[in-house]
Amino acid sequence: MLDTPTTRKPYVTGMDSRRSAGMLALGAHTILTMVFLYAPIVVLVAFSFTRDSFGVRWTGFTLDWYRRLLADQRLLGAALNTLYVALTSTIVSTIIGTMTALAMERYHFRGRTGFDALLYLPIVIPEIVMALALLAFFAFSFGILELLSGLRLQMGLGTVTIAHIAFTISFVVVVVRASLKGFDMRLEEAAQDLGANEWQTFRHITLPLILPGIIGGALLAFTLSLDDFIITFFTTGPGTSLLPVEVYGQVKRAITPKINAISTLMLLVSITLVFLSQFIQRRR
Amino acid sequence: MKNGIAVDLRNVVKRFAEVYAVDHVSMQIRDGEFFSMLGPSGCGKTTTLRMIAGFEFPTAGEIALHGKLVGTTPPFRRNVNTVFQSYALFPHMTVAENVAFGLQMKKTPQAEIARRVEEALDLVRLGGFSGRRPRQLSGGQQQRVALARALVNHPEVLLLDEPLGALDLKLRKEMQLELKSLQERVGITFIYVTHDQEEALTMSDRIAVMNAGKVLQVGTPTEIYERPVCRFVADFIGETNFIEGLAGGVEPDGVATITTDDGLTFRAQTTRPVTPGAKVTLSIRPEKAFLAVQSPPPGTPNCFPVTVARVAYIGSDTRIDVRLGQGRLFDLWEQNSRSTLDRDAYWQPGETGFLWWPAENALVLTE
Numbered sequence A: 001m002l003d004t005p006t007t008r009k010p011y012v013t014g015m016d017s018r019r020s021a022g023m024l025a026l027g028a029h030t031i032l033t034m035v036f037l038y039a040p041i042v043v044l045v046a047f048s049f050t051r052d053s054f055g056v057r058w059t060g061f062t063l064d065w066y067r068r069l070l071a072d073q074r075l076l077g078a079a080l081n082t083l084y085v086a087l088t089s090t091i092v093s094t095i096i097g098t099m100t101a102l103a104m105e106r107y108h109f110r111g112r113t114g115f116d117a118l119l120y121l122p123i124v125i126p127e128i129v130m131a132l133a134l135l136a137f138f139a140f141s142f143g144i145l146e147l148l149s150g151l152r153l154q155m156g157l158g159t160v161t162i163a164h165i166a167f168t169i170s171f172v173v174v175v176v177r178a179s180l181k182g183f184d185m186r187l188e189e190a191a192q193d194l195g196a197n198e199w200q201t202f203r204h205i206t207l208p209l210i211l212p213g214i215i216g217g218a219l220l221a222f223t224l225s226l227d228d229f230i231i232t233f234f235t236t237g238p239g240t241s242l243l244p245v246e247v248y249g250q251v252k253r254a255i256t257p258k259i260n261a262i263s264t265l266m267l268l269v270s271i272t273l274v275f276l277s278q279f280i281q282r283r284r
Numbered sequence B: 001m002k003n004g005i006a007v008d009l010r011n012v013v014k015r016f017a018e019v020y021a022v023d024h025v026s027m028q029i030r031d032g033e034f035f036s037m038l039g040p041s042g043c044g045k046t047t048t049l050r051m052i053a054g055f056e057f058p059t060a061g062e063i064a065l066h067g068k069l070v071g072t073t074p075p076f077r078r079n080v081n082t083v084f085q086s087y088a089l090f091p092h093m094t095v096a097e098n099v100a101f102g103l104q105m106k107k108t109p110q111a112e113i114a115r116r117v118e119e120a121l122d123l124v125r126l127g128g129f130s131g132r133r134p135r136q137l138s139g140g141q142q143q144r145v146a147l148a149r150a151l152v153n154h155p156e157v158l159l160l161d162e163p164l165g166a167l168d169l170k171l172r173k174e175m176q177l178e179l180k181s182l183q184e185r186v187g188i189t190f191i192y193v194t195h196d197q198e199e200a201l202t203m204s205d206r207i208a209v210m211n212a213g214k215v216l217q218v219g220t221p222t223e224i225y226e227r228p229v230c231r232f233v234a235d236f237i238g239e240t241n242f243i244e245g246l247a248g249g250v251e252p253d254g255v256a257t258i259t260t261d262d263g264l265t266f267r268a269q270t271t272r273p274v275t276p277g278a279k280v281t282l283s284i285r286p287e288k289a290f291l292a293v294q295s296p297p298p299g300t301p302n303c304f305p306v307t308v309a310r311v312a313y314i315g316s317d318t319r320i321d322v323r324l325g326q327g328r329l330f331d332l333w334e335q336n337s338r339s340t341l342d343r344d345a346y347w348q349p350g351e352t353g354f355l356w357w358p359a360e361n362a363l364v365l366t367e
Ligand SMILES: Nc1ncnc2c1ncn2[C@@H]1O[C@H](COP(=O)(O)OP(=O)(O)OP(=O)(O)O)[C@@H](O)[C@H]1O
Pocket: B016, B019, B020, B021, B039, B040, B041, B042, B043, B044, B045, B046, B047, B048, B195
C-alpha cells in the first residue's frame, strides 16, 4: 500500500511550496487508487446488510440475508463443495508442484526444456480450451474404463477436484521455483557436511527456507480453485455444484443481497487465509 | 593416531566432460598438520577438497581417510567437516542452532550439545552471540561461526576453502594468526585452500603447490621458497629472476656452470642431477643478489658490471632494475637498513655498479 513519505527530513529550504504541491498530488493519487481498488468491495460488503431486497439502496441495517443464506441448503452445499475441492486440490497440487519445482531446479535430465514449456502451458492457454480438454479427457477415459471393466463412472466432485489439481499445479511450480532461485544450494551441502542425510537436509534446511514460497503457491492455488468458474462449469457433473457456478445461476434469476452476503463470507475466508499465511511466515 | 596419515590421495583424477580438474594427484596429509593447497584460479584446489569431503567422487584413483578407503561414502558419513568460502550459515537459525546442527544430526544428548556449543563459541571468541542470526553478524564473526560449527563435531580433518577470502586485509591478517593458534590448540588436521602465497607461507606446516590439476611440489614453506623444483613453483611463490642457458660441468659440491646465448657465464646450485649440455633455467630471488659500488675482489662468482635502469623506493626496500650484458634486465631488492634522506644513500637511474651473488643463492631448474 502506498504511504506518504513523511519520515524524510526536508533539507532543502525554499522548495516548500513545490514540495507540498507534490505531496498533495501524491496523497490524492494514493486515495484515488485506494478508492478505485476497494470501493466496489466496500459497497458489496455494505449492501449485504441493507434491508432493501434488491441490494441497491441503503434502507437500514439487517442480518436477515445472512440468516436466509444459512437456510439456503443449495447455496450452503455449494459452499461446502467449493471448500472441499479447494482444500483437496490445494494440498495435492502443492505437494506435486513443490516436488516438480525441486526436480526442475536441481536436476538436468533429457527433455527438461520441453517439460519446462509444457508446465507453463496451462497458465497461458485460454481457460476454455483447458476446460474442454479436461471434459474430453474425462469422457474419453470413462468410456475406455467402461469398455474394459464395465465400471461406470460419472462426473462429479472427483472430476472437478482432479481438474483443479491439473490447472493449479503449474501455478504452484512457478511460485515455488521463484523461491528456489533465491535458495543457496550450498546450504544443503553444508548440512550434509555436518552429518544430515538427504531427508534431514530437506526437513531442516530446504523446507523451512522455501516454505514462504510453498505457502504462497498453496494460497494462489487455493484462491484460483475457490473462484474458478469455467473449468468448474465443464467438469462438474449433474447434481453437484460449486459456489461460483451456483451464484451465477442465482444471479441470473434475481439479484438479492444474499449474493452479497455469500460474497462477503468468501472475502472473509480469503482475507483470513492471507493473514494466516502472513502470520506463519512472520513467526519463523 | 598421531603421526599417522590423515588423508591419503592415490593417483586421484577428476574429469568434468573434457576438463581434467584434478589430474593424477597423489599426496599424503599427516595427522595434526596444517596443510595448504596453493595454486592459481582453476587449478583444482576446490575440486580436490570436495572429493575429500565427499561432494564429488574421483573419476579414477582412491582416497583414504586414516587408512580407510572412502570410495563413494556420502559426505554425511565422513568424519570430515568443511568451512565454506561463503560460510553457508543457515539463515533461519541462530548462531547457537547453527553450531548445534551437526551434533543434533548425530543425536547427541541435549545437555552435551549445550555444553559443546558453548565451548566451541568460546573457542572462536563469540561467547555472547549465541542468540543472534547470521545476518546480524559481521563478515569476520560469520566466519568464526562457520569455524565453530565445524569444530564442534571434533572432525578428524577440517577442510577450509579460502575461508578468509571475503575479509578485508586487516581482518584477514588477524584471522590468520587466530586460525593458526586455534589449529595448534585443537590439534585437528587442517587442509587449507588459498591462492594467497603469503597466507600459505605463514600458516602452513606443509604446502602443496598445484597447477592445471597437478601437484607440482609438496614441502615446508622454506623448501617451497628456497628449493622450488620447477619454474612454475619458483615463479608462483615470491618473485624471481629467470635466466635461461646451457648447463656445463657440475662440480662435486653441486655447483654448475651455465652459459647463456649472449655469452654470460653463471655459477649456480643444483639440487637434482643435471646432464652437461642440457637446457636449464637459473632462478635468483631479487633479495639474494647484491649491487656493489666498487668492483668486488677478483674471483667473486656471478659478478657483472651493470647500469641502473629503474628504481622504486617502497619503504622497507628499494627495488632496483639493472641492465647487464646486452641489455638483459635483472631485478634486485636492497633493504633500506639506514634511516636517511641523503640522496647518495640510494641508487639512482643511470648509475653504474657491480651485480653479484654467491653461487648457492642461485638455483638451477631443469623443468
Ligand atoms: N562441476 C563442474 N563442472 C565442470 N567443470 C568444473 C566443475 N567444477 C570445477 N570445474 C572445472 O575444474 C577446474 C578446477 O576447478 P576448481 O574449482 O577446483 O578450481 P580452484 O583451484 O578451486 O579455483 P579457484 O581458486 O578459482 O577457486 C576448473 O577448470 C573448473 O572450470
